[in-house]
């Protein structure tokens with residue numbers, strides 16, 4: 491560390507948990523952030539300011555005006571120009587800390603690119619909005635022994651849990667299968683920025699501990715919070731399940747695309763999302779989507795029009811998304827409106 495760095499990070503170095511050795515480690519460290527929406531924006535800015543030497547940001551989406559109230563990194567001009575979030579983040583982080591390496595990757599994280607994108611990370615931060623991506627991260631992280639930190643927020647409620655492979659329960663120990671049915675999302679249930687930064691702060695603190703050499707001190711617990719009239723609660727995460735498919739039996743179906751719903755082109759300008767065993771209550775989903783666009787449903791299908799897209803969702807969770815031939819866009823829409 492040179493004198494300029496020592497001054498820049500001086501208050502952090504004074505903090506005994508980090509110190510000069512921790513800061514040195516941080517300057518050499520690599521963090522990967524999957525999803526650069528509200529959580530990921532916060533992770534990226536906080537880690538860049540803290541001096542994390544390499545940051546990789548993966549996101550498949552574009553900045554929109556409806557992101558700006560909670561996604562700290564982005565500006566009106568990013569939304570006006572429809573810049574990809576990963577590219578906008580890379581540019582902004584360059585002006586927050588020009589001495590670190592930042593790589594913004596505009597991509598959908600999949601089984602085929604996960605090893606390239608996350609392979610050399612010291613920690614992975616979850617900034618995603620769907621269980622598909624989280625199960626993929628979990629399979630990859632557990633199979634390679636990379637710590638990752640789960641985080642989620644909707645409304646005024648959020649939760650986070652660190653996964654330290656080999657020591658703490660993994661995501662599939664706690665949730666062996668993805669939840670059934672449609673889930674509340676920021677698009678259907680709303681969200682306030684305050685809960686996102688609270689959850690993201692817990693995630694960043696865990697990441698700093700891991701990157702500064704204190705992974706053994708990260709406590710295996712689930713932290714939940716409701717910043718609007720509720721409180722913060724922490725419970726010990728369950729013990730590792732010896733029969734867990736991922737960390738117990740070493741089965742990683744998400745790495746082989748076996749468990750992840752396939753997104754396939756279907757006609758010239760449509761993509762099919764083939765969910766498996768995810769029964770949907772179409773009446774309930776209709777009620778959630780009704781304030782957002784034109785929606786019609788019967789026992790066999792729900793049709794939701796959100797120009798220029800049209801989604802048809804079936805009771806088994808399958809969907810056809812018209813208006814795009816890009817599977818990443820289709821997956822993004824499904825995650826936003828179905829969960």
Ligand SMILES: [Zn+2]
Nearest residue numbers: 660663734737
């Ligand atoms: Zn497990």
